[in-house]
Amino acid sequence: MDLRKLEHFVAVAEERNFTRAAARLHIVQSGISSSIKALERELGIPLFLRTTQHVELTPAGHALLVQARRILADVADAHQAIARIRGGLIGTLNLGILYGYSPTGIATHLARFRAGHPQVAIQLRGTGAHDIVDHAQRLHNGDLDLAFLLVTRPLPGLVLYPIGTETVLLACHPDHPLATHDTIRLADLAAETTIDFPPTWGVRSAVDAAYAAVGLERQVRFEMNDLSTILDLVRHGLGVAFVPGFLTCEAPGVRFLRVRELPAEFEVALAAPSSRPLSPVSGAFLDTVLRPM
Template structure:
């Protein structure tokens, strides 16, 4: 089986769109369509259900996807091992990042890592992709090698390396009645218009868990995966939003309040799948992050 066909299949499966998959792999759409059709002929089954509005996996496609990811990951690791033996680390690191958050100086670590390993390509993936899959699931699926997580509960099947802590605060307009307080309770927000992240985001998970534990219902009026837009809506008085505490350093014109039912701090960790050994590239990046004084 041609590895290139598997790569094309995985790209379409993850993007749910042939055009986006082709752009991701820097090839023409006709090329990726032909490759997928050839793979389907080779396997004797359709892998995708195609309509003018939707591309979805068939049962055969869903069965093939984790195996294709595993094969591609093992080939990538083998190539990295060979490059290491030859005297230089090479390959790709698929890294999940938290939008806008630079734990322990992420940019500085990336500079150091690239300086030490210039042949490694870094593919950075933000949380809340168009298909709604979160970093934890992408680690399980093999789509990510490592990922930064805002830990809001148990993380089965993942190995976590704590690197810092973060808070979750409530952002509101300075003229909002709540802005006169230092802290608020979830019951104070019963009638508020809430602007929030998708359910797969760490902040949203933390807030949803707090509401559930308090036995308080909630209604999200606006939902989006863009931090700057959320802050802009709050700045224009369209609602309040639960946001990570680091934003207080970059969001002028807003008031931030602590929420009594939310923990004071959440763990920020660099995580990997417990089901697969780390590749040489992942090991090197993890060492860069965890190195004392790095």
């Protein structure tokens, strides 16, 4: 029983899906399927119940999962111990971030990674005018190793590792007529001046999809790729804006309302290119992010 087979087994067990497990490990699905079959032959017992929709662990699979996780964790600890003796990881992490946005403990993840790998240089790249498109292209062409994204849908060529969720709220001036409500409808905004992000930004995509779903159109009068500027415009009564919900703790002088037609949450994810394996530095940062705090 080799470690590679155990790693493949744990991935399938956690993902409950061979395709997602293969994407997570950056290998082809046939490779992970062959690995699981070989492990089952070696042990002489099925580890998964397979259907067309998903896979479930057998009793033997549940028993193995506990031990496999322990073994892999011990091996990872051993590698880290040797790395520390050798002086730790050395290299550069090119990480895409979102301007003005630090959800789900992103700063904490960076601090934890820095504490464990002090010799790694970290290059932070903010978004350009097209947010997700910019970061996705940089991941594809190798300019970025990993990137934090706000996503409302799968993105071709990228593996997305969810790290949390966020809400979308409407920001308005405290004296705005709608400010007396806690929840509104999109139809209530028909005559409002809207301040918004560029069309491909995660929040803008979520809002545009909500408008399309109810058959409404809107006019965006101000378009800006900076959160602080958007909130400043709202404070001056120049319009209303759809913004990430984390701002409720960071934006005095602004009223935040829920919008009934908007999804309750959208996903915050760390994205990696599916076309190439992660470097040791990138893999270490991903492990840091996915490891419980």
